[in-house]
Amino acid sequence: MNNLRDNRLVKTFAGLRTAGKKALMPFLTAGYPDLETTAALLKDFEARGVRIVELGIPFSDPIADGPTIQASYTDALDGGVSSEKIFEMVRSYRSTSLTAGRSGDGSLALVAMVSYSIVFKHGVEPYLADAVDAGFDGIIIPDLPLEEASELEPLTSSAGLANVMLIAPTTPPERRLEIARHSHGFIYYISIAGITGERARLPEESIRAVAELRTHTDTPVCIGFGVSNAETVAHVCEVADGAIVGSAIIHRITDAKDAPRDELVKKVGEFVGELLKSII
Amino acid sequence: MSENEKAGYFGPYGGQFVPETLMSALAQLDREYHAAMADESFLAEFDRCLREIAGRPSEMYFARRLTENLGGAKVYLKREDMNHTGAHKINNTLGQALLTLRMGKKRVIAETGAGQHGVATATAAAVFGLECDVYMGTEDIRRQALNVFRMELLGARVVPVTTGQRTLKDACNEAMRDWMGSVEHTHYILGSVVGPAPFPEMVREFQCCIGRESREQMLQIEGRLPDTIVACIGGGSNAAGIFVPMINDDVEMIGVEAGGRSMGLGDHAASLVAGEPGVLHGARSYVLQDSDGQTAEVHSVSAGLDYPGVGPEHAYWKDTGRVGYTTCSDDDALDAVVALSRAEGIIPALESAHAVAEAMKIAPKMKPEQILLINLSGRGDKDCNEIADILKRRKK
Ligand SMILES: Cc1ncc(COP(=O)(O)O)c(C=O)c1O
Numbered sequence: 001m002n003n004l005r006d007n008r009l010v011k012t013f014a015g016l017r018t019a020g021k022k023a024l025m026p027f028l029t030a031g032y033p034d035l036e037t038t039a040a041l042l043k044d045f046e047a048r049g050v051r052i053v054e055l056g057i058p059f060s061d062p063i064a065d066g067p068t069i070q071a072s073y074t075d076a077l078d079g080g081v082s083s084e085k086i087f088e089m090v091r092s093y094r095s096t097s098l099t100a101g102r103s104g105d106g107s108l109a110l111v112a113m114v115s116y117s118i119v120f121k122h123g124v125e126p127y128l129a130d131a132v133d134a135g136f137d138g139i140i141i142p143d144l145p146l147e148e149a150s151e152l153e154p155l156t157s158s159a160g161l162a163n164v165m166l167i168a169p170t171t172p173p174e175r176r177l178e179i180a181r182h183s184h185g186f187i188y189y190i191s192i193a194g195i196t197g198e199r200a201r202l203p204e205e206s207i208r209a210v211a212e213l214r215t216h217t218d219t220p221v222c223i224g225f226g227v228s229n230a231e232t233v234a235h236v237c238e239v240a241d242g243a244i245v246g247s248a249i250i251h252r253i254t255d256a257k258d259a260p261r262d263e264l265v266k267k268v269g270e271f272v273g274e275l276l277k278s279i280i
Numbered sequence: 281m282s283e284n285e286k287a288g289y290f291g292p293y294g295g296q297f298v299p300e301t302l303m304s305a306l307a308q309l310d311r312e313y314h315a316a317m318a319d320e321s322f323l324a325e326f327d328r329c330l331r332e333i334a335g336r337p338s339e340m341y342f343a344r345r346l347t348e349n350l351g352g353a354k355v356y357l358k359r360e361d362m363n364h365t366g367a368h369k370i371n372n373t374l375g376q377a378l379l380t381l382r383m384g385k386k387r388v389i390a391e392t393g394a395g396q397h398g399v400a401t402a403t404a405a406a407v408f409g410l411e412c413d414v415y416m417g418t419e420d421i422r423r424q425a426l427n428v429f430r431m432e433l434l435g436a437r438v439v440p441v442t443t444g445q446r447t448l449k450d451a452c453n454e455a456m457r458d459w460m461g462s463v464e465h466t467h468y469i470l471g472s473v474v475g476p477a478p479f480p481e482m483v484r485e486f487q488c489c490i491g492r493e494s495r496e497q498m499l500q501i502e503g504r505l506p507d508t509i510v511a512c513i514g515g516g517s518n519a520a521g522i523f524v525p526m527i528n529d530d531v532e533m534i535g536v537e538a539g540g541r542s543m544g545l546g547d548h549a550a551s552l553v554a555g556e557p558g559v560l561h562g563a564r565s566y567v568l569q570d571s572d573g574q575t576a577e578v579h580s581v582s583a584g585l586d587y588p589g590v591g592p593e594h595a596y597w598k599d600t601g602r603v604g605y606t607t608c609s610d611d612d613a614l615d616a617v618v619a620l621s622r623a624e625g626i627i628p629a630l631e632s633a634h635a636v637a638e639a640m641k642i643a644p645k646m647k648p649e650q651i652l653l654i655n656l657s658g659r660g661d662k663d664c665n666e667i668a669d670i671l672k673r674r675k676k
Pocket residue numbers: 367368393394395396397471472473512513514515516517518519583584585629631632657658659
């Protein structure tokens with residue numbers, strides 16, 4: 001059943017582990033402020049040494065997101081972004097790897113963060129097939145908990161897509177292990193009981209919980225929600241395989257939204273560059 | 281029906297499509313709810329609250345003049361508008377407030393559209409000494425100003441929601457986001473038979489007092505059950521509450537959704553009549569959305585029906601054909617407000633007026649010995665400003 005041996009996300013983490021390295025995983029709202037900028041940011045991040053990016057598929061009603069990401073979703077949807085257009089952008093990003101041999105060459109591992117409302121509407125199998133075909137390597141469906149995911153898991157694996165599952169601070173111990181067993185690519189540990197947004201400090205219980213979790217699983221564990229600066233990235237990566245940074249990046253995109261694209265990409269890229277330094 | 285055996289599902293509808301963060305709270309709620317329903321002392325206490333606080337049982341009223349005017353079936357009204365706080369919503373909030381105490385939680389949150397569920401939650405919170413925050417879209421704060429004042433007078437905080445269309449769906453999003461961060465000490469009192477399991481079943485059970493009383497009252501007054509029951513559908517709680525105790529009887533059931541301005545997407549809130557299967561707010565049901573899965577805009581003159589989803593059990597009843605679903609336009613609902621006010625001296629809520637309008641359509645086609653029961657889910661005091669504005673505009 002496991003068709004994930006050649007999965008780019010799985011291989012990227014394996015490579016990082018062998019090299020004793022950690023992953024900085026920037027989150028981008030696909031199509032915010034527009035898809036061309038998202039594509040430019042992917043290339044910039046890649047050139048700076050990022051290996052994995054999470055792409056949020058905008059949704060009208062994101063329950064797990066705070067004001068920063070919500071607003072970026074609303075803005076992207078107002079601009080006419082849809083799953084289909086995002087897939088097209090990813091496909092064209094991938095195709096650059098055929099023409100260029102340097103870094104920034106379209107070989108990032110890409111993970112889609114998408115509401116089950118969207119996946120269900122398109123039909124689960126067609127959606128997964130389209131995502132893989134476009135060039136996605138993993139999928140996170142934050143509103144599809146263990147109980148509802150049993151049908152999805154074999155479909156993602158046979159499509160060659162890593163189904164990344166989430167563990168929350170409120171998840172009981174045994175259930176954590178159960179989720180860990182069903183998560184592919186990596187395990188997404190949510191650092192705080194709450195919604196996305198920048199936090200000055202992360203709860204130490206979460207850091208301890210991830211350390212504990214890593215003794216039970218070989219699947220990489222990454223921490224997201226609230227990770228917002230070089231210090232928190234470094235702190236998180238003392239125990240985790242990687243850190244996911246979302247709102248802190250989106251808010252910098254928002255700040256530079258009215259600037260020319262090059263300038264926005266440079267500003268946001270420099271911030272990501274700083275974060276990268278903290279894990280090397 | 282093997283799928284029906286899956287807990288939290290009604291056929292293929294229902295489920296728990298929520299972030300992992302909420303799953304342990306839903307598991308706790310599910311445990312406590314089922315334990316409570318098997319606990320005689322909980323049921324006795326709930327019953328006492330329904331009597332002493334809500335003022336139950338509500339009357340079964342024969343609408344003599346309306347019946348004469350329509351010239352067909354005998355029309356009865358189940359007077360949920362006579363409940364304390366003015367609607368059926370209090371039945372559910374009392375039940376969930378008792379569960380909140382049972383779970384040892386000290387704070388409740390709620391979403392509200394018409395403000396009736398907000399007022400009912402604020403009332404239950406006052407009765408039991410719970411902290412209470414109610415999320416409400418700013419468009420609804422505008423159209424339901426009286427209820428905003430009532431909630432605040434009752435000691436609740438009304439939190440304005442400015443995202444999306446600033447109505448019920450957006451208030452529901454915001455309440456869920458609050459719950460994501462407060463779940464360990466806060467209970468979310470959802471106001472209808474929507475959301476992730478166990479909410480749809482639990483809210484239905486707390487509302488079933490409506491149908492159980494109606495059944496008894498009908499048998500007592502007429503010696504038989506009604507031929508047809510009509511109820512309006514927002515999320516579907518007043519309808520489920522009156523339907524379920526007679527669902528296995530030979531009684532025709534009709535749910536009336538908001539037909540709004542027109543049947544074009546964005547102009548109405550008829551999820552069952554015009555929507556398709558989808559996922560919203562934690563459950564699979566009928567949803568109004570676009571082809572990409574984004575929730576569509578909705579409209580209704582009535583804030584309590586202005587919602588792009590519907591309870592999963594209604595989706596199941598639609599597919600099985602057990603309940604018929606139809607729509608009523610904004611205009612017809614307003615006409616029904618006027619008609620019922622003049623015929624019976626009862627000003628219905630705009631939500632309930634949707635059911636009255638449908639009854640006015642079908643009663644004349646029924647025989648005089650037939651019985652048509654309307655669930656009059658709430659009273660119209662809260663809507664008077666809005667109705668006055670619209671009637672003024674109409675005159676011009
Ligand atoms: C009087 C009244 N009736 C009906 C509704 C719709 O809700 P439901 O369909 O859950 O009964 C509302 C909601 O606010 C209401 O206030």
